[in-house]
Amino acid sequence: xxDFHPQVKQxxxxxxxxxxxxxxxxxxxxxxxxxLAAVDREPVTFPAxxxxxxxxxxxxxxxxxSLWRRLVAPREVRLRVRPWTLVPALAMAAALxxxxxxxxxxxxxxxxxxxxxLFAPEAQEVALAGTFNQWDxxxxxxxxxxxxxxxxxxxxxxxxxxxxxxxxxxxxxxxxPGAPAVDDGFGRRNSVLSL
Amino acid sequence: xxxxxxxxxxxxxATDGHVVRxxxxxxxxxxxxxxxxxxxxxxxxxxxxxxxxxxxxxxxQDAFVRAYDQLAQCRDPDNFxxxxxxxxxxxxxxxxxxxxxxxxxxxxxxxxxxxxxxVPVEMAERRRALQHALLELTPEQREVFVLKHVEGLSYGEIxxxxxxxxxxxxxxxxxxxxxxxxxxxxxx
Numbered sequence: 389x390x391d392f393h394p395q396v397k398q399x400x401x402x403x404x405x406x407x408x409x410x411x412x413x414x415x416x417x418x419x420x421x422x423x424l425a426a427v428d429r430e431p432v433t434f435p436a437x438x439x440x441x442x443x444x445x446x447x448x449x450x451x452x453x454s455l456w457r458r459l460v461a462p463r464e465v466r467l468r469v470r471p472w473t474l475v476p477a478l479a480m481a482a483a484l485x486x487x488x489x490x491x492x493x494x495x496x497x498x499x500x501x502x503x504x505x506l507f508a509p510e511a512q513e514v515a516l517a518g519t520f521n522q523w524d525x526x527x528x529x530x531x532x533x534x535x536x537x538x539x540x541x542x543x544x545x546x547x548x549x550x551x552x553x554x555x556x557x558x559x560x561x562x563x564x565p566g567a568p569a570v571d572d573g574f575g576r577r578n579s580v581l582s583l
Numbered sequence: 584x585x586x587x588x589x590x591x592x593x594x595x596x597a598t599d600g601h602v603v604r605x606x607x608x609x610x611x612x613x614x615x616x617x618x619x620x621x622x623x624x625x626x627x628x629x630x631x632x633x634x635x636x637x638x639x640x641x642x643x644q645d646a647f648v649r650a651y652d653q654l655a656q657c658r659d660p661d662n663f664x665x666x667x668x669x670x671x672x673x674x675x676x677x678x679x680x681x682x683x684x685x686x687x688x689x690x691x692x693x694x695x696x697x698x699x700x701x702v703p704v705e706m707a708e709r710r711r712a713l714q715h716a717l718l719e720l721t722p723e724q725r726e727v728f729v730l731k732h733v734e735g736l737s738y739g740e741i742x743x744x745x746x747x748x749x750x751x752x753x754x755x756x757x758x759x760x761x762x763x764x765x766x767x768x769x770x771x
Contacts, residue, residue: 534640
Protein backbone atom coordinates (compact mmCIF):
# COMPACT_ATOMS: atom_id res chain seq x y z
CA UNK A 389 0.00 0.00 0.00
CA UNK A 390 1.80 3.10 -1.17
CA ASP A 391 -1.01 5.61 -1.51
CA PHE A 392 -0.88 8.58 0.80
CA HIS A 393 -3.83 8.91 3.17
CA PRO A 394 -6.32 11.56 1.94
CA GLN A 395 -5.52 13.75 4.94
CA VAL A 396 -1.83 13.55 4.12
CA LYS A 397 -2.65 14.66 0.59
CA GLN A 398 -4.37 17.65 2.13
CA UNK A 399 -1.14 18.31 4.00
CA UNK A 400 0.78 18.14 0.71
CA UNK A 401 -1.74 20.53 -0.81
CA UNK A 402 -1.12 22.97 2.02
CA UNK A 403 -4.67 22.75 3.28
CA UNK A 404 -3.79 21.41 6.72
CA UNK A 405 -0.66 21.37 8.87
CA UNK A 406 1.19 18.44 10.36
CA UNK A 407 -0.30 19.31 13.75
CA UNK A 408 -3.79 18.90 12.29
CA UNK A 409 -3.13 15.23 11.48
CA UNK A 410 -4.11 12.52 13.95
CA UNK A 411 -1.11 10.95 15.72
CA UNK A 412 -1.26 7.78 13.64
CA UNK A 413 -0.73 9.81 10.46
CA UNK A 414 2.13 11.99 11.73
CA UNK A 415 4.89 9.72 10.43
CA UNK A 416 3.28 9.54 7.02
CA UNK A 417 2.84 13.30 7.11
CA UNK A 418 6.52 13.77 7.88
CA UNK A 419 7.41 11.51 4.97
CA UNK A 420 5.22 13.65 2.72
CA UNK A 421 6.87 16.85 3.90
CA UNK A 422 10.30 15.36 3.24
CA UNK A 423 9.16 14.74 -0.31
CA LEU A 424 8.19 18.39 -0.72
CA ALA A 425 11.43 19.54 0.90
CA ALA A 426 13.32 17.84 -1.93
CA VAL A 427 11.61 19.94 -4.60
CA ASP A 428 14.26 21.90 -6.49
CA ARG A 429 13.07 25.50 -6.79
CA GLU A 430 16.41 26.90 -7.90
CA PRO A 431 15.87 29.49 -10.62
CA VAL A 432 16.84 28.60 -14.18
CA THR A 433 17.92 31.27 -16.63
CA PHE A 434 18.89 31.26 -20.27
CA PRO A 435 20.95 34.44 -20.73
CA ALA A 436 22.00 33.57 -24.27
CA UNK A 437 18.51 32.73 -25.47
CA UNK A 438 17.75 36.16 -26.97
CA UNK A 439 20.71 35.81 -29.29
CA UNK A 440 19.82 32.24 -30.22
CA UNK A 441 16.22 33.07 -31.08
CA UNK A 442 17.02 36.19 -33.07
CA UNK A 443 19.82 34.45 -34.97
CA UNK A 444 17.49 31.58 -35.78
CA UNK A 445 14.81 33.93 -37.09
CA UNK A 446 17.33 35.87 -39.17
CA UNK A 447 18.75 32.65 -40.53
CA UNK A 448 15.32 31.49 -41.58
CA UNK A 449 14.50 34.85 -43.16
CA UNK A 450 17.68 34.76 -45.21
CA UNK A 451 17.00 31.29 -46.58
CA UNK A 452 17.64 31.35 -50.28
CA UNK A 453 15.29 29.73 -52.78
CA SER A 454 17.78 28.30 -55.23
CA LEU A 455 19.37 24.89 -54.88
CA TRP A 456 22.82 26.43 -54.89
CA ARG A 457 21.91 28.90 -52.18
CA ARG A 458 20.36 26.09 -50.20
CA LEU A 459 23.55 24.09 -50.49
CA VAL A 460 25.71 26.93 -49.24
CA ALA A 461 23.19 28.37 -46.82
CA PRO A 462 24.05 28.65 -43.16
CA ARG A 463 23.30 25.59 -41.14
CA GLU A 464 23.14 25.19 -37.46
CA VAL A 465 25.07 22.49 -35.70
CA ARG A 466 23.87 22.05 -32.16
CA LEU A 467 25.90 20.01 -29.75
CA ARG A 468 24.50 19.38 -26.35
CA VAL A 469 26.79 19.86 -23.39
CA ARG A 470 26.33 17.19 -20.80
CA PRO A 471 28.96 18.25 -18.30
CA TRP A 472 27.76 15.85 -15.64
CA THR A 473 28.92 13.01 -17.80
CA LEU A 474 32.49 14.21 -17.59
CA VAL A 475 34.96 12.89 -15.14
CA PRO A 476 34.89 15.26 -12.18
CA ALA A 477 38.56 14.63 -11.52
CA LEU A 478 39.31 16.67 -14.56
CA ALA A 479 38.16 19.43 -12.25
CA MET A 480 37.23 21.81 -14.82
CA ALA A 481 36.55 21.60 -18.11
CA ALA A 482 34.91 20.43 -21.05
CA ALA A 483 34.59 23.00 -23.65
CA LEU A 484 33.25 22.91 -27.07
CA UNK A 485 32.77 25.15 -29.93
CA UNK A 486 29.49 25.22 -31.72
CA UNK A 487 29.23 26.51 -35.22
CA UNK A 488 26.08 28.56 -35.22
CA UNK A 489 25.86 30.23 -38.56
CA UNK A 490 27.70 31.46 -41.58
CA UNK A 491 25.93 34.67 -42.44
CA UNK A 492 28.28 36.02 -45.06
CA UNK A 493 28.31 34.45 -48.48
CA UNK A 494 31.18 36.46 -49.97
CA UNK A 495 34.36 34.53 -49.32
CA UNK A 496 36.44 37.65 -48.82
CA UNK A 497 34.13 38.86 -46.05
CA UNK A 498 33.08 35.47 -44.68
CA UNK A 499 32.46 35.23 -40.99
CA UNK A 500 31.18 32.48 -38.77
CA UNK A 501 29.24 32.80 -35.55
CA UNK A 502 30.68 30.48 -32.96
CA UNK A 503 29.53 29.60 -29.50
CA UNK A 504 32.21 28.72 -26.97
CA UNK A 505 31.07 26.66 -24.01
CA LEU A 506 33.00 25.71 -20.92
CA PHE A 507 32.01 23.61 -17.93
CA ALA A 508 33.61 25.19 -14.90
CA PRO A 509 31.44 24.60 -11.83
CA GLU A 510 33.88 26.12 -9.36
CA ALA A 511 34.66 29.22 -11.38
CA GLN A 512 33.65 32.72 -10.36
CA GLU A 513 34.46 34.16 -13.75
CA VAL A 514 35.55 32.80 -17.09
CA ALA A 515 36.93 34.63 -20.11
CA LEU A 516 38.04 33.71 -23.59
CA ALA A 517 41.39 34.86 -24.87
CA GLY A 518 42.74 34.21 -28.31
CA THR A 519 44.24 35.49 -31.47
CA PHE A 520 40.91 37.13 -32.33
CA ASN A 521 41.07 39.48 -29.31
CA GLN A 522 44.84 39.82 -29.01
CA TRP A 523 44.80 37.47 -26.00
CA ASP A 524 43.05 40.12 -23.96
CA UNK A 525 41.60 38.41 -20.88
CA UNK A 526 39.13 41.23 -20.32
CA UNK A 527 37.79 41.42 -23.85
CA UNK A 528 35.50 38.38 -23.98
CA UNK A 529 33.93 37.28 -20.70
CA UNK A 530 31.76 34.18 -20.76
CA UNK A 531 28.34 34.31 -19.09
CA UNK A 532 26.62 31.65 -17.06
CA UNK A 533 24.05 29.64 -18.98
CA UNK A 534 20.92 27.93 -17.70
CA UNK A 535 22.86 24.79 -16.85
CA UNK A 536 24.77 25.13 -13.58
CA UNK A 537 28.50 25.42 -14.05
CA UNK A 538 28.21 25.97 -17.78
CA UNK A 539 29.57 29.21 -19.25
CA UNK A 540 29.29 30.41 -22.79
CA UNK A 541 30.14 33.23 -25.17
CA UNK A 542 29.11 33.75 -28.76
CA UNK A 543 31.46 35.45 -31.19
CA UNK A 544 31.44 36.22 -34.87
CA UNK A 545 34.86 35.37 -36.24
CA UNK A 546 36.43 35.63 -39.66
CA UNK A 547 36.95 32.43 -41.58
CA UNK A 548 40.42 31.08 -40.96
CA UNK A 549 42.41 29.55 -38.14
CA UNK A 550 42.25 30.89 -34.59
CA UNK A 551 44.01 29.92 -31.39
CA UNK A 552 42.38 30.37 -28.02
CA UNK A 553 42.18 29.32 -24.40
CA UNK A 554 39.80 29.87 -21.52
CA UNK A 555 40.92 31.94 -18.55
CA UNK A 556 39.31 30.87 -15.30
CA UNK A 557 39.18 33.32 -12.40
CA UNK A 558 41.68 35.53 -14.14
CA UNK A 559 44.56 33.16 -13.58
CA UNK A 560 44.04 29.65 -14.78
CA UNK A 561 44.44 29.01 -18.49
CA UNK A 562 42.49 26.03 -19.75
CA UNK A 563 42.77 24.55 -23.22
CA UNK A 564 39.70 23.09 -24.85
CA PRO A 565 39.91 19.31 -24.40
CA GLY A 566 37.58 18.85 -27.33
CA ALA A 567 39.72 20.73 -29.82
CA PRO A 568 43.18 20.18 -31.28
CA ALA A 569 45.90 22.09 -29.52
CA VAL A 570 49.36 23.42 -30.22
CA ASP A 571 52.22 24.35 -27.94
CA ASP A 572 52.32 28.10 -27.36
CA GLY A 573 56.08 28.06 -26.87
CA PHE A 574 55.73 29.05 -23.20
CA GLY A 575 54.77 25.69 -21.77
CA ARG A 576 51.04 25.98 -22.31
CA ARG A 577 48.70 24.54 -24.91
CA ASN A 578 46.46 26.66 -27.10
CA SER A 579 43.35 25.24 -28.69
CA VAL A 580 42.97 25.61 -32.42
CA LEU A 581 39.75 26.46 -34.22
CA SER A 582 39.65 26.22 -37.99
CA LEU A 583 36.71 27.91 -39.69
CA UNK B 584 4.37 34.67 -11.77
CA UNK B 585 1.95 37.17 -13.30
CA UNK B 586 0.92 36.62 -16.86
CA UNK B 587 0.61 40.15 -18.08
CA UNK B 588 3.34 42.65 -18.69
CA UNK B 589 2.99 46.06 -17.16
CA UNK B 590 5.33 48.75 -16.02
CA UNK B 591 8.75 47.66 -14.91
CA UNK B 592 11.00 49.31 -12.37
CA UNK B 593 12.99 50.89 -15.16
CA UNK B 594 10.05 52.97 -16.36
CA UNK B 595 7.07 52.47 -18.59
CA UNK B 596 7.43 50.03 -21.42
CA ALA B 597 5.27 48.99 -24.31
CA THR B 598 2.61 46.44 -23.47
CA ASP B 599 2.78 43.01 -25.04
CA GLY B 600 -0.21 43.91 -27.19
CA HIS B 601 1.53 47.02 -28.49
CA VAL B 602 4.67 45.07 -29.37
CA VAL B 603 2.76 42.21 -31.01
CA ARG B 604 0.77 44.63 -33.15
CA UNK B 605 3.96 46.44 -34.17
CA UNK B 606 5.54 43.15 -35.25
CA UNK B 607 2.49 42.17 -37.25
CA UNK B 608 2.61 45.59 -38.90
CA UNK B 609 6.12 44.84 -40.14
CA UNK B 610 8.43 45.97 -37.34
CA UNK B 611 9.68 42.43 -36.90
CA UNK B 612 12.86 43.37 -35.04
CA UNK B 613 10.72 44.20 -32.02
CA UNK B 614 10.17 40.50 -31.40
CA UNK B 615 13.46 40.65 -29.50
CA UNK B 616 11.64 42.69 -26.83
CA UNK B 617 9.25 39.85 -26.16
CA UNK B 618 12.03 37.28 -26.11
CA UNK B 619 14.03 39.34 -23.62
CA UNK B 620 10.93 39.93 -21.53
CA UNK B 621 9.92 36.29 -21.23
CA UNK B 622 12.97 34.16 -21.95
CA UNK B 623 13.41 33.19 -18.28
CA UNK B 624 9.83 33.22 -17.06
CA UNK B 625 9.16 29.60 -17.93
CA UNK B 626 12.76 28.39 -17.98
CA UNK B 627 12.38 26.56 -14.69
CA UNK B 628 9.03 25.10 -15.71
CA UNK B 629 10.58 23.72 -18.90
CA UNK B 630 13.67 22.45 -17.09
CA UNK B 631 11.62 20.55 -14.52
CA UNK B 632 9.21 19.24 -17.14
CA UNK B 633 12.01 17.92 -19.31
CA UNK B 634 14.52 17.03 -16.62
CA UNK B 635 17.31 18.82 -18.45
CA UNK B 636 18.33 22.46 -18.69
CA UNK B 637 19.75 21.86 -22.17
CA UNK B 638 16.53 20.33 -23.44
CA UNK B 639 14.59 23.12 -21.76
CA UNK B 640 16.63 25.81 -23.49
CA UNK B 641 16.04 24.13 -26.83
CA UNK B 642 12.33 23.88 -26.07
CA UNK B 643 12.01 27.52 -25.06
CA GLN B 644 13.90 28.58 -28.17
CA ASP B 645 11.69 26.47 -30.41
CA ALA B 646 8.59 27.81 -28.70
CA PHE B 647 9.67 31.39 -29.36
CA VAL B 648 10.37 30.59 -33.01
CA ARG B 649 7.02 28.84 -33.34
CA ALA B 650 5.24 31.72 -31.62
CA TYR B 651 6.84 34.13 -34.08
CA ASP B 652 5.67 32.03 -37.01
CA GLN B 653 2.13 31.88 -35.65
CA LEU B 654 1.94 35.37 -34.19
CA ALA B 655 -0.99 36.34 -36.39
CA GLN B 656 -2.98 33.61 -34.65
CA CYS B 657 -2.49 35.16 -31.22
CA ARG B 658 -6.07 36.20 -30.52
CA ASP B 659 -5.29 38.29 -27.46
CA PRO B 660 -2.01 40.13 -28.07
CA ASP B 661 -2.17 41.64 -24.59
CA ASN B 662 -1.87 38.12 -23.24
CA PHE B 663 1.00 37.09 -25.46
CA UNK B 664 2.74 35.37 -22.58
CA UNK B 665 -0.25 33.18 -21.73
CA UNK B 666 -0.46 32.14 -25.37
CA UNK B 667 3.28 31.58 -25.49
CA UNK B 668 3.07 29.37 -22.40
CA UNK B 669 0.63 27.06 -24.16
CA UNK B 670 3.00 26.73 -27.13
CA UNK B 671 5.88 25.93 -24.82
CA UNK B 672 3.70 23.47 -22.90
CA UNK B 673 2.85 21.60 -26.10
CA UNK B 674 6.51 21.57 -27.02
CA UNK B 675 7.46 20.12 -23.62
CA UNK B 676 4.79 17.44 -23.81
CA UNK B 677 5.85 16.46 -27.32
CA UNK B 678 9.49 16.36 -26.32
CA UNK B 679 8.80 14.09 -23.36
CA UNK B 680 6.73 11.72 -25.45
CA UNK B 681 9.40 11.67 -28.13
CA UNK B 682 12.25 11.09 -25.71
CA UNK B 683 10.23 8.41 -23.95
CA UNK B 684 10.16 6.56 -27.25
CA UNK B 685 13.91 6.88 -27.73
CA UNK B 686 16.17 7.32 -24.76
CA UNK B 687 15.20 8.61 -21.36
CA UNK B 688 16.43 12.08 -20.59
CA UNK B 689 18.84 12.40 -17.77
CA UNK B 690 17.54 14.16 -14.72
CA UNK B 691 20.09 16.76 -15.53
CA UNK B 692 18.81 19.56 -13.42
CA UNK B 693 18.92 17.45 -10.35
CA UNK B 694 22.23 15.90 -11.28
CA UNK B 695 23.73 19.29 -11.91
CA UNK B 696 22.27 20.53 -8.65
CA UNK B 697 23.88 17.62 -6.91
CA UNK B 698 27.22 18.86 -8.11
CA UNK B 699 26.72 22.36 -6.77
CA UNK B 700 28.94 22.84 -3.79
CA UNK B 701 26.34 24.76 -1.81
CA VAL B 702 23.79 21.92 -1.88
CA PRO B 703 24.38 19.37 0.90
CA VAL B 704 25.01 15.89 -0.42
CA GLU B 705 21.97 14.36 1.24
CA MET B 706 19.66 17.06 -0.09
CA ALA B 707 21.20 16.78 -3.54
CA GLU B 708 20.56 13.05 -3.48
CA ARG B 709 16.94 13.57 -2.47
CA ARG B 710 16.48 16.16 -5.18
CA ARG B 711 17.95 13.79 -7.70
CA ALA B 712 15.66 10.98 -6.59
CA LEU B 713 12.60 13.23 -6.74
CA GLN B 714 13.54 14.54 -10.19
CA HIS B 715 13.89 11.00 -11.47
CA ALA B 716 10.56 10.10 -9.91
CA LEU B 717 8.93 13.16 -11.52
CA LEU B 718 10.08 11.96 -14.91
CA GLU B 719 8.16 8.74 -14.35
CA LEU B 720 4.87 10.62 -14.03
CA THR B 721 2.67 11.36 -17.00
CA PRO B 722 3.35 14.83 -18.45
CA GLU B 723 -0.03 15.98 -17.16
CA GLN B 724 0.72 14.81 -13.62
CA ARG B 725 4.21 16.23 -13.70
CA GLU B 726 2.94 19.56 -14.95
CA VAL B 727 0.47 20.09 -12.15
CA PHE B 728 3.14 19.14 -9.60
CA VAL B 729 5.66 21.53 -11.16
CA LEU B 730 3.21 24.41 -11.39
CA LYS B 731 2.06 23.99 -7.80
CA HIS B 732 5.19 22.96 -5.95
CA VAL B 733 7.97 24.44 -8.07
CA GLU B 734 6.30 27.56 -9.45
CA GLY B 735 4.15 28.07 -6.38
CA LEU B 736 0.81 28.56 -8.13
CA SER B 737 -2.49 27.80 -6.43
CA TYR B 738 -4.92 25.26 -7.85
CA GLY B 739 -7.13 28.16 -8.96
CA GLU B 740 -4.28 29.83 -10.85
CA ILE B 741 -3.29 26.57 -12.50
CA UNK B 742 -6.90 25.86 -13.49
CA UNK B 743 -7.15 29.28 -15.09
CA UNK B 744 -3.90 28.85 -16.96
CA UNK B 745 -4.73 25.38 -18.25
CA UNK B 746 -8.40 26.09 -18.76
CA UNK B 747 -9.51 23.22 -16.57
CA UNK B 748 -11.24 22.69 -13.22
CA UNK B 749 -9.76 22.60 -9.74
CA UNK B 750 -11.27 19.17 -8.90
CA UNK B 751 -9.72 17.57 -11.97
CA UNK B 752 -6.36 19.14 -11.14
CA UNK B 753 -6.57 17.85 -7.59
CA UNK B 754 -7.35 14.36 -8.80
CA UNK B 755 -4.34 14.51 -11.12
CA UNK B 756 -2.13 15.82 -8.35
CA UNK B 757 -3.24 13.24 -5.82
CA UNK B 758 -2.41 10.46 -8.26
CA UNK B 759 0.95 12.11 -8.75
CA UNK B 760 1.59 12.09 -4.99
CA UNK B 761 0.89 8.36 -4.85
CA UNK B 762 3.09 7.59 -7.82
CA UNK B 763 5.92 9.71 -6.46
CA UNK B 764 5.73 7.89 -3.15
CA UNK B 765 5.83 4.57 -4.93
CA UNK B 766 8.79 5.62 -7.08
CA UNK B 767 10.74 7.00 -4.17
CA UNK B 768 10.15 3.87 -2.11
CA UNK B 769 11.32 1.70 -4.97
CA UNK B 770 14.51 3.72 -5.20
CA UNK B 771 15.15 3.73 -1.45
